[in-house]
Amino acid sequence: MHGYLDMIEPEQIPEYEPILHELRNQSRRMTQIVEDLLTLSRLEAHVDLPPERISLRSLLEALRREAVALGQGAHVITTELLGHHDLLGSTKELHSAFSNLVSNAVRYTPAGGRITLRWESEDNGGRLSVIDTGQGISSQHLPRLTERFYRVSTSRSRETGGTGLGLSIVKHVLQLHHAHLEISSEPGVGSTFACVFGPAQLLEPLALAGAP
Ligand SMILES: Nc1ncnc2c1ncn2[C@@H]1O[C@H](COP(=O)(O)OP(=O)(O)OP(=O)(O)O)[C@@H](O)[C@H]1O
Ligand SMILES: [Mg+2]
Incomplete structure (x- = not known):
């Protein structure tokens, strides 16, 4: 999704600029949520941490x-x-x-x-x-x-x-x-x-x- 969004040039379709901006923000947010949830499940698996x-x-x-x-x-x-x-x-x-x-x-x-x-x-x-x-x-x-x-x-x-x-x-x-x-x-x-x-x-x- 990030890749496709980055391929769209806002200058070519100025009327979609705000939508594109919002889409990019939301896709960044989703990436962050997925990364954080993966971190949590890794920690919950009681990994052995290096002392x-x-x-x-x-x-x-x-x-x-x-x-x-x-x-x-x-x-x-x-x-x-x-x-x-x-x-x-x-x-x-x-x-x-x-x-x-x-x-x-x-x-x-x-x-x-x-x-x-x-x-x-x-x-x-x-x-x-x-x-x-x-x-x-x-x-x-x-x-x-x-x-x-x-x-x-x-x-x-x-x-x-x-x-x-x-x-x-x-x-x-x-x-x-x-x-x-x-x-x-x-x-x-x-x-x-x-x-x-x-x-x-x-x-x-x-x-x-x-x-x-
Ligand atoms: N230092 C602080 N001062 C005031 N409110 C705080 C502070 N730290 C956390 N909070 C409140 O606690 C909530 C939960 O914090 P938490 O760090 O879990 O989530 P977040 O900051 O919203 O998102 P992220 O997952 O990016 O850390 C925040 O949304 C905020 O309302
Ligand atoms: Mg926080």
Whole structure:
């Protein structure tokens, strides 16, 4: 479908331009939904994820760069590294889960807002939080946010181009890492999405490992 749509030149049939534009948008959306559903079923099959060492310093920096690119510089984005542990898990899956939270923060925070990416860890556990000063979510929606296709306001979400599968993917990725998602939010003030990991998922940094 993408291929055929790309072959049609809007200049040749100007009166169909808006229709063509809509068709292209919808076909992109369908592709995204199919990809997200495939990701979900792969995660539900309880794949064995490779246990890798993930450095939070570089991960936070990569996420910060993604947020800046996605928001085209409209937000103030900061990172806070408040723990020295590395994380044990699948780099690919965890990065994709955190990216989901970051893209939500960017999309649901108006220009000029602040987004903070924070890693905190102690020996008994760690948490990666994505904190925004965006539109927030009222409390009745919070328990349902990680359901498939659940979106707070369909019209507003459609404008921002999501599928409503992002947070269910996040939940599954975290489950596979024996971690969970904590959400707190206040309408008009902002939201915090925290990924909470147990001690088994934390690693001493390489330089310190084995030190007395
Ligand atoms: N940081 C946030 N601030 C305000 N609302 C949010 C935030 N993150 C998520 N939401 C709400 O939760 C809903 C579900 O989020 P989810 O990431 O699952 O879907 P989505 O962003 O609409 O689509 P996508 O599948 O592309 O991620 C969103 O539609 C939005 O209404
Ligand atoms: Mg999303």
